[in-house]
Amino acid sequence: MTTVTLDDVRAAAGRLAGLIPTTPAEPSPRLSEMTGCSLVLKLENQHLTGSFKERGALNKLLSLGEAERQAGVIAMSAGNHAQAVACHASRLGIRATIVMPSFTPFTKVERTESFGAKVELHGDTLSDAAAFAHDLAQREGLIFVHPYDDPLVAAGQGTVALELLEAAPNLDTLVVPIGGGGLIGGMAVAAKTLKPAIQVIGVECAMYPSMKQTLAGQPVSCGGATIAEGIAVKAPGAVTLPLVRQYVDDVVEVGEQRLEEAVYRLATVQKLVAEGAGAAALAAVFDDPGRFAGKRVGIVVSGGNIDPRILAQVLMRGLVYEGRIVRVRIGITDAPGALARVARLLGEAGANIVEVHHQRLFHDVPVKMAEIDVVLETRDRTHVQQLVAKLHEAGFPTELMTEVS
Secondary structure: OOOOOHHHHHHHHHHHOOOOOOOOEEEOHHHHHHHOOEEEEEEHHHOOOOEOHHHHHHHHHHOOOHHHHHHOEEEEOOOHHHHHHHHHHHHHOOOEEEEEOOOOOHHHHHHHHHOOOEEEEOOOOHHHHHHHHHHHHHHHOOEEOOOOOOHHHHHHHHHHHHHHHHHOOOOOEEEEEOOOOHHHHHHHHHHHHHOOOOEEEEEEEOOOOHHHHHHOOOOOOOOOOOOOHHHOOOOOOOOHHHHHHHHOOEEEEEOHHHHHHHHHHHHHOOOOOOOOHHHHHHHHHHHOHHHHOOOEEEEEEOEOOOOHHHHHHHHHHHHHHOOOEEEEEEEEEOOOOHHHHHHHHHHHOOOEEEEEEEEOOOOOOOOOEEEEEEEEEOOOHHHHHHHHHHHHHOOOOEEEOOOOO
């Protein structure tokens, strides 16, 4: 039996009207050119708390009666759901308690507290924190706000589809990240009811394919450190699983390299910050461009709360992948002026030297020779090959230490 209907999603949209801004649905000509399809990006990272989670959390909170509001709410989350519940509970004058695992970074704790919630740190795993939150809810009579496994939460998330199809009614396909299934469940109900021919594709990270495995009747096997921690869910919801089974056409997996690439492309091409989970839909399009070739595709950029340190690493690794930062090992004679000559050749060829490590002792080179490892800023992969050839021609054997092919 379907637990969420189009009427539920429309009712949620009515509740949220004027309380949550409509997020942009933007065409992306440059990413469209790169992927071979016509892309429209639904920018859910533009919410106050940086993710779509506000929709479901607020819809749930607005449904509470006066006695339930007086009792207060509790949620378990280490990320976006925590901030969404804390933010909107505070706006509505509802006391909120958020249980977070003990390993939650302090910045996330501080951010959640800044919205007015009481944070309880408990447990070494998400499961420990969830169990504690349920126990605390029972003991103190608090209303539990689940991050995805609740019809009101899924209906709230489904309002993304209403907005996207209103802005871009001619879409052929929707591509949506999957964690527990609240976002894609609500969106798929709305989209398929309004436009039965539209294709709805869900995306999981390869380390946590719990929805795909469950749909296939396979044992669920998940684990590992992923950049897409927002969709690293080990079990789909009891409410959301039937919705995905009925309304979603396919569920695909994407690996870490594709997720990184999607974060990088959104930042450098679209000038848009997305977390790993938020970039998962674009990662799926990059991973299988033939499937989407020539189609009008709407993708949900579901969140932008990426750790700045992770974003910095992704950007630097992207530059390495494109051949714009490389490391080369150059053999030189251990004599005055040799290093200066290499530096001059690199400068004349348009490379910028970032670092130089001069090594005489630890590499297997003749005693009258030395090797230098040089990190360079370059234009692209072709430029790198030209640099290597130029050094060889000048009598300096050179080995590319960074794989850029």
